Amino acid sequence: MLARKNVAQIKAYQPGKPIEDVKRELGLTEVIKMASNENPLGPSPKAVAAMRRALTSVNRYPDSQSFYLKRKLAAAIGVDTKNICLGNGSDELIDVVIKTFVEADENVVTADVTFLEYEIIAQVNDRRVKKVPLKNFTYDIEGLIARIDKKTKLVFIANPNNPTGTYLSKGDVRRLV
Numbered sequence: 001m002l003a004r005k006n007v008a009q010i011k012a013y014q015p016g017k018p019i020e021d022v023k024r025e026l027g028l029t030e031v032i033k034m035a036s037n038e039n040p041l042g043p044s045p046k047a048v049a050a051m052r053r054a055l056t057s058v059n060r061y062p063d064s065q066s067f068y069l070k071r072k073l074a075a076a077i078g079v080d081t082k083n084i085c086l087g088n089g090s091d092e093l094i095d096v097v098i099k100t101f102v103e104a105d106e107n108v109v110t111a112d113v114t115f116l117e118y119e120i121i122a123q124v125n126d127r128r129v130k131k132v133p134l135k136n137f138t139y140d141i142e143g144l145i146a147r148i149d150k151k152t153k154l155v156f157i158a159n160p161n162n163p164t165g166t167y168l169s170k171g172d173v174r175r176l177v
Contacts, residue, residue, distance in 0.1 A: 007124055007145070015036065016036035017161045019033050020076055024152060035102045066086050069086065091117050094118060094156075095121045097154065098122055099125060102154060103153070106128075107128035107130050107152050109130045110132070110133060110144075110157070111161070112133050113164065114162065115162045130145050137164045137166050138161065139168055145175075156177070159173070
């Protein structure tokens with residue numbers, strides 16, 4: 001086997017089916033998808049307009065440091081631009097965070113029913129994942145805190161949680177922090 005053992009043992013992520021597949025397989029003409037974090041209302045008209053404006057320069061590399069985006073985000077949330085890290089989606093950023101902060105003998109803590117990429121990416125990086133069952137379909141804050149030990153480097157929460165849609169209040173997040 002060419003792949004590392006820990007990678008070979010990972011269960012493959014099963015994404016939701018595209019609407020076109022559901023229509024074809026079930027002989028339907030209209031399907032409203034309420035899964036996979038997809039907006040059933042379509043893209044924002046502002047986003048579509050921005051993409052149209054950008055089409056004339058897609059043959060060029062973009063600003064690799066995202067100078068203007070970081071500046072706007074920093075101003076909006078009141079932090080310095082050096083405190084903002086951007087990536088090509090959450091999967092890449094989760095991978096970067098785990099590779100940057102979690103040593104081989106350390107672990108991450110998360111819920112047993114949450115965004116699957118926390119566990120998958122930790123496993124790909126051969127890091128231990130400690131999972132806590134949900135309580136009433138939401139994160140069990142006390143359970144998460146109880147699973148943290150001296151070898152815990154990260155606690156992952158999705159807020160709102162994916163796939164349950166439940167969310168933590170500011171008080172719950174503060175208690176966890």
